Amino acid sequence: MGVKTALPAAELGLYSLVLSGALAYAGQGLLEASQDGAHRKAFRESVRPGWEYIGRKMDVADFEWVMWFTSFRNVILFALSGHVLFAKLCTMVAPQNGFVTGTFDLQEVLFQGGSGFTVLRCTSFALESCAHPDRRYSLADLLKYNFYLPFFFFGPIMTFDRFHAQVSQVEPVRREGELWHIRAQAGLSVVAILAVDIFFHFFYILTIPSDLKFASRLPDSALAGLAYSNLVYDWVKAAVLFGVVNTVARLDHLDPPQPPKCITALYVFAETHFDRGINDWLCKYVYDHIGGDHSAVIPELVATVATFAVTTLWLGPCEIVYLWSILNCFGLNFELWVQKLAEREPLACIEASLSEQMSRRVRAVFGAMNFWAIIMYNLVSLNSLEFTELVARRLLLTGFPQTTLAVLFVTYCGVQLVKERERALALEEEQKEDKLKPE
Numbered sequence: 001m002g003v004k005t006a007l008p009a010a011e012l013g014l015y016s017l018v019l020s021g022a023l024a025y026a027g028q029g030l031l032e033a034s035q036d037g038a039h040r041k042a043f044r045e046s047v048r049p050g051w052e053y054i055g056r057k058m059d060v061a062d063f064e065w066v067m068w069f070t071s072f073r074n075v076i077l078f079a080l081s082g083h084v085l086f087a088k089l090c091t092m093v094a095p096q097n098g099f100v101t102g103t104f105d106l107q108e109v110l111f112q113g114g115s116g117f118t119v120l121r122c123t124s125f126a127l128e129s130c131a132h133p134d135r136r137y138s139l140a141d142l143l144k145y146n147f148y149l150p151f152f153f154f155g156p157i158m159t160f161d162r163f164h165a166q167v168s169q170v171e172p173v174r175r176e177g178e179l180w181h182i183r184a185q186a187g188l189s190v191v192a193i194l195a196v197d198i199f200f201h202f203f204y205i206l207t208i209p210s211d212l213k214f215a216s217r218l219p220d221s222a223l224a225g226l227a228y229s230n231l232v233y234d235w236v237k238a239a240v241l242f243g244v245v246n247t248v249a250r251l252d253h254l255d256p257p258q259p260p261k262c263i264t265a266l267y268v269f270a271e272t273h274f275d276r277g278i279n280d281w282l283c284k285y286v287y288d289h290i291g292g293d294h295s296a297v298i299p300e301l302v303a304t305v306a307t308f309a310v311t312t313l314w315l316g317p318c319e320i321v322y323l324w325s326i327l328n329c330f331g332l333n334f335e336l337w338v339q340k341l342a343e344r345e346p347l348a349c350i351e352a353s354l355s356e357q358m359s360r361r362v363r364a365v366f367g368a369m370n371f372w373a374i375i376m377y378n379l380v381s382l383n384s385l386e387f388t389e390l391v392a393r394r395l396l397l398t399g400f401p402q403t404t405l406a407v408l409f410v411t412y413c414g415v416q417l418v419k420e421r422e423r424a425l426a427l428e429e430e431q432k433e434d435k436l437k438p439e
Contacts, residue, residue: 004423005356012420015413022410026225027203033218034059034204042211043204050201058197061206065196065237113153116314120281121146124160127285137164150248154241156257156277159284163254172253182250189243196236205229209387220394220403227391230382231375235263238274263374265418267367269331270294272374282307300336304329320381327377335370364419368411 037043038057050058060066125142129135137160145163146152166172200206205226208215218226239259249256257277266272273279288294291303308325315321341347351359372395379388395403 004426005360006423007357007360007416007420012417015416019410019413019417022221022413023225026221026228029219029222030203030205030208030225030229033208033214033222034202037204037208037211037214040211040214042214043207046207046210047204051197054198054201056201059200059204059207061204061210062233062237068241110153117152117155117157118146119314120157120278121160124157124281124285128160128164132161150245150252151256154245156242156245156275157281158254158256158277159281166254169253174253178250182247185243185250186247189240189247192236192240192243196233196240203229205233209383212386212390215387216390220399220407223391223394224403224407227375227379231263231378234274234378234382235260242275242277264414265421266374267371267415267418269328269335269370269374272328272378274378282311286310294336297333297336297340301333304332320385323385324377324381327380331370331373331377338366360419361416364412364415365408367415367419368408371411371415372407 038047046059046061047057048060050056122142125137125145129137141160141164144167145160148163151158208218208226209230215223215226242257242259246256246259257280260274260276260279261271287303287307289303290306291300294300294303308329312321312325342351351362354362376388376392379391395407
């Protein structure tokens, strides 16, 4: 059934009301839990005094966020600003030798991050050189590609062919309004950083999962909201980090990979990724190369296994990474198996007998179940296996059927709203194509 199938406005309004009410209710439960646990002994290490003018403690459990936007904020701002405006002046006035010598907290992180992405960039350069021997790429091209400062430590990764094509433009020209969009992106990143810091003064969503005894006492609604909010936060963090870097890259006339798709809009495993650059890299060199059009079961299985094997090797093999890879590999394949099954009799005949609106509703039910599978499978790597087991047990076993059906219905409402957004975008795209067609 088509993506352009519309639902009645009253029905969509009901979905919006249910979703808003459920999020507010879960948020209230998390706020109360954060207030109750602020002085717990188990929270002391990760809940510390925050901004003085807010007068509340702040969740500092995420080392990466605190490192980039608190501890080393000035270093990062100086580095990125220097890259854009003062790089040449700084090299003339201040000698750079000895700048990164000695021992400091950021040193190991920068080394590990830079080394990891260097592996991907060198691999991309090697594969593109083999695929296009006539282009005769040089060592200078590799050095320029690998050591481009904004991308060097934590990405996003660009495949070599895209990067080389963009930096090789003789006279790059900005599109109309591009500078305004760059300024807007920079302003949005600043607002997002402030919003997350303020949020952490009221909601200790990263610390609570580490205290399973306390988390187990949360209401079912708050626990579901806690699991969901952890993935939303991880998306926000990725969007902010890449947004800051992409702003600088766009000033250099590059078109970097966009931030990942919002986790709220993900109900399909095939669209799930938290780093669009790495996703593009894996698709180009592994997934699409082996899987083709991803319509055949066996090639798709081989492609996904190979893709997650490479991902596991790059992330660093360990039990959690193994489990995360296996679960997501299974989810991606199971999605195709269900799709193939739905195309066969009698399921295809049953769906054909339904109206387009009813078909959309049925598909949204399966999308809601898929949404929670995505959350659970990725919660393993973001938090812990123990916390994931707690959430799964409460939502599926001890909370069945009331909690299970309630969470599923709220998620169904969210999936329908996402589908409506996709429908609107599809119609806009169709209108643009119609305008471009010659009369």
